[in-house]
Amino acid sequence: xxxxxxxxxxxxxxxxxxxxxxxxxxxxxxxxxxxxxxxxxxxxxxxxxxxxxxxxxxxxxxxxxxxxxxxxxxxxxxxxxxxxxxxxxxxxxxxxxxxxxxxxxxxxxxxxxxxxxxxxxxxxxxxxxxxxxxxxxxxxxxxxxxxxxxxxxxxxxxxxxxxxxxxxxxxxxxxxxxxxxxxxxxxxxxxxxxxxxxxxxxxxxxxxxxxxxxxxxxxxxxxxxxxxxxxxxxxxxxxxxxxxxxxxxxxxxxxxxxxxxxxxxxxxxxxxxxxxxxxxxxxxxxxxxxxxxxxxxxxxxxxxxxxxxxxxxxxxxxx
Numbered sequence: 001x002x003x004x005x006x007x008x009x010x011x012x013x014x015x016x017x018x019x020x021x022x023x024x025x026x027x028x029x030x031x032x033x034x035x036x037x038x039x040x041x042x043x044x045x046x047x048x049x050x051x052x053x054x055x056x057x058x059x060x061x062x063x064x065x066x067x068x069x070x071x072x073x074x075x076x077x078x079x080x081x082x083x084x085x086x087x088x089x090x091x092x093x094x095x096x097x098x099x100x101x102x103x104x105x106x107x108x109x110x111x112x113x114x115x116x117x118x119x120x121x122x123x124x125x126x127x128x129x130x131x132x133x134x135x136x137x138x139x140x141x142x143x144x145x146x147x148x149x150x151x152x153x154x155x156x157x158x159x160x161x162x163x164x165x166x167x168x169x170x171x172x173x174x175x176x177x178x179x180x181x182x183x184x185x186x187x188x189x190x191x192x193x194x195x196x197x198x199x200x201x202x203x204x205x206x207x208x209x210x211x212x213x214x215x216x217x218x219x220x221x222x223x224x225x226x227x228x229x230x231x232x233x234x235x236x237x238x239x240x241x242x243x244x245x246x247x248x249x250x251x252x253x254x255x256x257x258x259x260x261x262x263x264x265x266x267x268x269x270x271x272x273x274x275x276x277x278x279x280x281x282x283x284x285x286x287x288x289x290x291x292x293x294x295x296x297x298x299x300x301x302x303x304x305x306x307x308x309x310x311x312x313x314x315x316x317x318x319x
Contacts (some may be wrong), residue, residue, distance in 0.1 A: 006089040007107070010061075010081065012040035012073050013096040018048050019240035020097040020229070023252050025055065026259035027099035033057060035092075040080045042073035054263070070096075071176035074148065075166030078159035085155045095149040097241055098228035099255055101201070101217050107152055115189040117152040119196030121145035122204050129178050133169055137182035148180040150200045150226045158187045198222050203231025212247040215254055227251065234278060244282040246275035 009032060013021045021039070028037050038059045039052060052060055061080045067073040073080075081091065090107060094100075111117055125134060126141035134141060165179035165186070172178070184191070197206035197219040206219045207227070217224045227248065229241040236242055240256075243249050250272070257267050284296070 006087060007035050007092060008081075008084065008088045008090070009035050009037040009092045009094065010040065010077070011037070011094050011096050012042045012070060012077075012080075014043035014067070014070055014073070015045045015048060016239045017042075017070065017096045018044060019236070019238045019256075022259045023240070023256045024094065024096055024099045025058070026255035026257070026262075027101070029262060030255065030258055031100040031103045038081070038084075040073055040077070042067045042070045051263070072166070072170070074176055075163050075179060078163050081155075081159070088155060090152060090154060092152045093148075093150065094226060095228060095230070097230060098149055098200075098202075098226050099252065100225065101227045101251070102223040102225055104225050110192065110194075111152065111154065113190070114192040115154050115156060115158075115187075116184065116191045117194050117199075118146050118150075118184075118191060119194050119200055119205070121147055121196075125181065128174055129181075130173065133172055133175070133178050136169060137165060137178060138186065139178075139182055143181070143185065145177075146181050146184060147196070147200065147202065147204070148177050149202060149228045149230060153189075156187065156189070158183055158189060161187050195219075197224075199225050200228060201226065202228035207232055207243070207248070208245070210248075212251065215251060217248065217251065232282070234282075242278075244279045246272070246279055249275045 009028065011021070011024060025037070036057055036059060038061050040061045041049065041063075044052075049060060052058055063076060063079045065076060065079065067076070077093075090111065092104075092107075107117065121128075121144065123145055124141065125139050125143040125145050128145050129137075129139065133139075161183040162179055165182050166176060169175040169179055194200075196202070196204070197210070201207055201210055201217065201219065201224045206224065210217045210219045210224055210227075212218070217227060229243050229252070232244045233241040234244065241252075243252060253268060253270055259265075260267055280299070
């Protein structure tokens, strides 16, 4: 039964990100299907749009503007949702390369008295944003930064300000995220900060440290709500991001196959050893020279080095 509260989950996708969207949709079908999900068309193909039209409970949002990149589409959210603003109480944004790991609790009591639920970034504004953009957007170097990958907000003037500031700094490094952060401060939103390791697992929070029990990821024994493949990943030939940690890659595949099965598509089968081969090579690539040599020496000593390389090459050619 569809939830009676007026909460709209929103994401956006272009043609190259579509296979990431399938993972998100599978997780939504399992954990968050009581809520309507709207997909902003950032430039999907006709075939992809036709596929989405067959998904129950999903709405596709279009605008007339030419969207050259997903970041531009994101700053135009006001145009995508303006005809729905009076129908909804809360908007829950999630990037298309993220997915729900568990059911998000009732956000109404959590958001009571606040405008926005979001976690503060581990880095400050000055660590991410250049000096000119800081000045142009009226930010302070010591301000907290915020990730725009997952957040929950009450509809207000934020969306118009987000678009306005996006136009001001368009094309600069991290321009979309900088505009997002500045709009939060300029609109003086009352923020309830949530823990990013639990609510928004990503590269700067718990992507490398979370634990997995069965088909659920946890941080400090708390179920994680959203996992975001924004770091520590490789890219399949179809554009889908595959997290390097095998336990997280399995979760992605699980949700992808939920979507595939419910839509009548063929289930994807992966050689699970390939996950470990990619992960080992990822560790080698990102470790010190001494550690690299130690790993290679150990794998050769126990006779699995050549096997790992073969699996890696085979999997890479198939993806």
